[in-house]
Amino acid sequence: MKILVCISKTPDTTAKIAFTDNNTKFATEGVQWIINPYDEWYALVRAIELKEKDPSTIIHLVTVGSADAEPIIRKALALGGDEAIRINSDSSDSYTIAYQIAEIARQGAYDLIFTGKETIDYNGSSIGGMLAELLDIPFVSLATKFELNGTAATINREIEGGEETCEANLPLVVSCQKGMAEQRIPNMKGIMSARTKPLKVTEPVAVEALTSVASFELPPAKAGVKLVDAENVAELVRLLKEEAKVI
Amino acid sequence: MSVLIFIDQSEGRIKKTSYEALTYGAKVAEQIGTEAIGVLLGTSSDELAALGKYGVKKIHHVADANLNHLDAQAYAAVLAEIATNLGAAVIVVSNNLTGKAVAPRLSARLKAGLVSGANALPDTSNGFTVRKGVFSGKGYAHISIHTPVKIIALSPNSYETRSGEGTAEVVPATTAAVASKVKVVSTQKITGQVPLSEAERVVSGGRGLKGPENWGMIEELAGLLDAGTACSRAVADAHWRPHHEHVGQTGGSIAPNLYLAIGISGAIQHLAGVNRSKVIVVINKDPEAPFFKAADYGIVGDAFDVVPKMIAEVKKLKGI
Ligand SMILES: Cc1cc2nc3c(=O)[nH]c(=O)nc-3n(C[C@H](O)[C@H](O)[C@H](O)COP(=O)(O)OP(=O)(O)OC[C@H]3O[C@@H](n4cnc5c(N)ncnc54)[C@H](O)[C@@H]3O)c2cc1C
Ligand SMILES: Nc1ncnc2c1ncn2[C@@H]1O[C@H](COP(=O)(O)O)[C@@H](O)[C@H]1O
Numbered sequence A: 001m002k003i004l005v006c007i008s009k010t011p012d013t014t015a016k017i018a019f020t021d022n023n024t025k026f027a028t029e030g031v032q033w034i035i036n037p038y039d040e041w042y043a044l045v046r047a048i049e050l051k052e053k054d055p056s057t058i059i060h061l062v063t064v065g066s067a068d069a070e071p072i073i074r075k076a077l078a079l080g081g082d083e084a085i086r087i088n089s090d091s092s093d094s095y096t097i098a099y100q101i102a103e104i105a106r107q108g109a110y111d112l113i114f115t116g117k118e119t120i121d122y123n124g125s126s127i128g129g130m131l132a133e134l135l136d137i138p139f140v141s142l143a144t145k146f147e148l149n150g151t152a153a154t155i156n157r158e159i160e161g162g163e164e165t166c167e168a169n170l171p172l173v174v175s176c177q178k179g180m181a182e183q184r185i186p187n188m189k190g191i192m193s194a195r196t197k198p199l200k201v202t203e204p205v206a207v208e209a210l211t212s213v214a215s216f217e218l219p220p221a222k223a224g225v226k227l228v229d230a231e232n233v234a235e236l237v238r239l240l241k242e243e244a245k246v247i
Numbered sequence B: 001m002s003v004l005i006f007i008d009q010s011e012g013r014i015k016k017t018s019y020e021a022l023t024y025g026a027k028v029a030e031q032i033g034t035e036a037i038g039v040l041l042g043t044s045s046d047e048l049a050a051l052g053k054y055g056v057k058k059i060h061h062v063a064d065a066n067l068n069h070l071d072a073q074a075y076a077a078v079l080a081e082i083a084t085n086l087g088a089a090v091i092v093v094s095n096n097l098t099g100k101a102v103a104p105r106l107s108a109r110l111k112a113g114l115v116s117g118a119n120a121l122p123d124t125s126n127g128f129t130v131r132k133g134v135f136s137g138k139g140y141a142h143i144s145i146h147t148p149v150k151i152i153a154l155s156p157n158s159y160e161t162r163s164g165e166g167t168a169e170v171v172p173a174t175t176a177a178v179a180s181k182v183k184v185v186s187t188q189k190i191t192g193q194v195p196l197s198e199a200e201r202v203v204s205g206g207r208g209l210k211g212p213e214n215w216g217m218i219e220e221l222a223g224l225l226d227a228g229t230a231c232s233r234a235v236a237d238a239h240w241r242p243h244h245e246h247v248g249q250t251g252g253s254i255a256p257n258l259y260l261a262i263g264i265s266g267a268i269q270h271l272a273g274v275n276r277s278k279v280i281v282v283i284n285k286d287p288e289a290p291f292f293k294a295a296d297y298g299i300v301g302d303a304f305d306v307v308p309k310m311i312a313e314v315k316k317l318k319g320i
Helices: A037-053 A067-079 A094-108 A127-135 A188-194 A233-243 B016-032 B049-054 B072-085 B097-110 B216-225 B233-237 B268-274 B290-294 B303-318
Strands: A002-006 A009-011 A033-035 A058-064 A083-087 A112-116 A139-149 A152-159 A162-169 A172-176 A199-202 A211-217 B002-007 B035-041 B058-062 B088-094 B113-118 B129-134 B139-145 B150-154 B169-172 B183-189 B201-205 B228-231 B258-262 B279-284 B297-300
Touching (some): A002 A094, A002 A127, A009 A067, A033 A037, A037 A058, A037 A112, A058 A094, A067 A199, A094 B097, A127 A139, A127 A172, A211 B129, A233 B279, A233 B303, B002 B016, B016 B035, B016 B150, B058 B072, B072 B088, B072 B097, B097 B113, B216 B258, B216 B303
Parallel strands (some): A002 A112, A058 A083, A139 A172, B002 B035, B113 B150
Antiparallel strands (some): A139 A152, A211 B139
């Protein structure tokens, strides 16, 4: 069994969001970077659990990013995984990223590819589906549970108002969210061994981006809260009905 | 040329988010001077011609029971074929749970640029640019699509449904047989509740409610307001409430018309999942709770005092 886990680097969840260069770039100064939480907590940890059950499993991590993504991929290796591949491209176009990962996926002949549900910066929820299409294999999105029996997978996925249990055969692309696994903290042994695990760097293949960011914008600031006295709940209900018109 | 709108169904019933997509798609068609055509996959018990009131002239219906359940691979293949045959210039889907699986596949298949989570009409004054939410609601990006075919996945509850007169012509469509490789074996729906992803109003509780035994008043208020229920991660982690109710950075992301947060501090990771709500109301006993900064209305007070009063007031309003 060979599993590929897609790891992306995102600003810390508490990072201040601001833009520079005439609102065309995200202001990265002072920003702490983390492994995208969905990739770390759910995709990677579930892959590690599968390896714990079947130690012959090989886990590779892949990230598309410039050299400054390396601390993040090392951190991911400290949690688990056998080796990592960094594709040296800083593209922000989902298709380009998926295309690069597809190239690696073909070479490595993986049985299973995990992505996170979405990146918390771009919020695309796109790479997994694009990757599956490029590889012409099934895609199960927004999985909350994943079990494997040989090459048959049983997966729970989120649907409107509930969940659905489905079955599909490997190879597969699965996007992972809450429920798949529990967050883990890397231990000392993991951190030490991560330093010596292979991290290969490859150059991107040529592909044309389908989209680009024209500009960023901050959402309009809220007008400020209208406080109602706790003794006057009737007034709040009136405001919600007559002013905000939401009830 | 045309604008093709994917109509999403579940158990044969058309989802509310599809009406938004239809309204939006019809507007885009008007904007670029072409016609809007809907496409529905799977059998349906709803009256399709009536969807014309959202502005579509035609609906292509692939009434194949093999397509009743989502398999992104099969859906994308069928949609790509139809889009190509109709010469679609723009494809609109709702960025709901189905859209998130299908739109990216379709994008890669057609090499058509995708903007997922769009929340405004495209700007066609100079190229084709669509606004979407980024940084979990803390920013917007204007994304330019460079390809001849464009795909827009519209964020649920970000474009108002409008209906007028008109019926659509329903055109039965067939495509080459599609074998779904993902088999649905069972469905677990949460009954008796408004699904969070479709809820126009949401009542949400945090650790301030002290324990699961106190959720009765939350559910009662939600019931009265026809609202879904949600909770903070702290609450879901403590197993006070089921995981599917957890909203925020690592849980669900919602944008209802009303989000009523009770006993939730308003941590930045919580806000990330709810900050696109149109009206935010906060009830918290701590006047310094960060949530008040993101709120439109608020009461500084004890939930155990305020919520029962609110229930009484809403009942009064409804004449119960
Ligand atoms: C990477 C990361 C991701 C995260 N993702 C999420 C996420 O997706 N969603 C999420 O919710 N959190 C998330 N968190 C956790 C988040 O930071 C907060 O810890 C969490 O939201 C706190 O939940 P809470 O507001 O219910 O509890 P608390 O922070 O304990 O707040 C309870 C609030 O209730 C008020 N209160 C107490 N008693 C009463 C009363 N009687 N009446 C009225 N008010 C009262 C208090 O004043 C307080 O403001 C994440 C954290 C990290 C680090
Ligand atoms: N640059 C990247 N390198 C590797 N994987 C990525 C990258 N960007 C996104 N992914 C993966 O794709 C998932 C969905 O990302 P997105 O479509 O951008 O929301 C993420 O959770 C990651 O698992």
